[in-house]
Amino acid sequence: xxxxxxxxxxxxxxxxxxxxxxxxRVVLLGAAGVGKTAFASIFAGAEDSMDSEDCDLSTDDVCxxxxxxxxxxxxxTLLDMxxxxxxxEWVQERCMQTGDAYxxxxxxxxxxxxLRASELRIILRQFCPAQHTPIILVGNKCDLVRRREVSMNExxxxxxxxDCKFIETSAAMQHNVxxxxxxxxxQLRLRRDSKES
Ligand code: GDP
Numbered sequence: 513x514x515x516x517x518x519x520x521x522x523x524x525x526x527x528x529x530x531x532x533x534x535x536x537r538v539v540l541l542g543a544a545g546v547g548k549t550a551f552a553s554i555f556a557g558a559e560d561s562m563d564s565e566d567c568d569l570s571t572d573d574v575c576x577x578x579x580x581x582x583x584x585x586x587x588x589t590l591l592d593m594x595x596x597x598x599x600x601e602w603v604q605e606r607c608m609q610t611g612d613a614y615x616x617x618x619x620x621x622x623x624x625x626x627l628r629a630s631e632l633r634i635i636l637r638q639f640c641p642a643q644h645t646p647i648i649l650v651g652n653k654c655d656l657v658r659r660r661e662v663s664m665n666e667x668x669x670x671x672x673x674x675d676c677k678f679i680e681t682s683a684a685m686q687h688n689v690x691x692x693x694x695x696x697x698x699q700l701r702l703r704r705d706s707k708e709s
Contacts, residue, residue, distance in 0.1 A: 534587040535576060536700045538693070539610055541594050541632050542617030543625040547652040550683035551615065552592040555693060581697040588697065608639035613646035613696045620651045620680065621659040626666070633674045644706075646699035647676040650692055655682040 540548040556567040556575045567575035576589040594607050616632055618625040629649060636647065649671040651662060664680060671678035677695060681688040 533585055534697075534700070535589050536586060536697065537589045537591060537610055537612045538696055539591045539594070539607060539614050540617060541607070541614055541629075541636075542650075543619075543622070543628040546617040546619045546622070546625050547681075547683045548592050548594065548617055551617070551652075551689060551692075552590060554683060554686060554689045555588075555590045579693065579697070581694045581701075584701075586697045586700075588693065590693075604635075605639070608636055611640075611645070613700055615648050615650050615692060615696060616676070617650045617652050618662070619653045620662045620667070621653050621656045623661040626651075626662045626670070630670060630674070633676070644703050646696055646703060647674070648692055648695055648699075649674065649676050649678045651678070651680040652683055654680040654687065655685045 540551055542548055552573075552575065555577070567577070573593040574589060574591055576587060578585050578587050580586075591607075591610060593603075593610075595603060614636060616629050616636075618629040620626075633647070633649075636645070649667060651664070651667040653659075667680065668678050677699065679688055679692050679695065681692055683689055
C-alpha cells in the first residue's frame with residue numbers, strides 16, 4: 513500500500529548507485545504471473561548470501577542483502593513492489609522512479625507478458641531518460657519447454673532493440689536467477705566506474 517512504502521527508507525530519493533558497493537535498488541517489473549515473487553524468494557533465501565538474517569517476504573516487498581559478485585561485495589535492495597493489476601498510476605510511477613536498475617521479466621510461455629515487457633521498457637525510458645540505467649530483459653520459466661511461446665531469438669532481438677541485456681531463467685529450477693542478479697550488479701558497477709572516470 514502507499515502508506516507502507518512512503519515510510520520505508522529504501523525509497524529515499526538519493527542516488528545511491530554512485531556509491532561503491534551500493535546499496536543498489538533493483539526493481540522487479542513484469543506482468544502478473546511471470547515469476548517476480550519467485551525471483552524475490554530466491555533472492556531472499558539463504559543461498560548465495562553472506563547475511564544470516566533472511567528477509568521476511570510475507571511482510572516486506574523489500575529485501576536488502578549483501579552479495580558477492582566477482583570477489584567484491586555489493587549491497588542490493590530488491591524491490592518486488594510492482595502490482596501489475598493496479599491502476600494506481602502513483603504506485604507505478606513511483607516504481608519506475610525508484611530503481612537504480614531493473615529486471616524486466618516475462619514468461620517464455622506467455623506471449624502477452626513478452627509484449628507487456630516491451631511496453632514497460634518504453635515507459636521506463638520515459639521515467640529514466642538518463643542513458644545506461646541497467647536493465648536486463650529476463651525470459652523466465654525456460655524449464656517449461658513444451659509450453660514455450662517466445663523463442664530465445666525473439667527475446668534476444670527484443671533486448672537488442674531495447675538496448676538492454678538478455679537472459680533466460682527458470683526460477684522453478686533455480687537456473688540463471690543468480691546470474692541475473694549478478695549481471696545487474698556488474699552493470700551497475702560499470703556505470704559507477706564510467707561516472708568516476
Ligand atoms: P508474479 O505474479 O510475477 O509474482 O509471479 P509468481 O512468482 O507468483 O509466479 C507465478 C506462478 O508461476 C507461480 O505458480 C510460480 O510457482 C510459477 N513460476 C514462477 N517461476 C517459474 C519458473 O521458472 N518455472 C515454472 N515452471 N513455474 C514458475
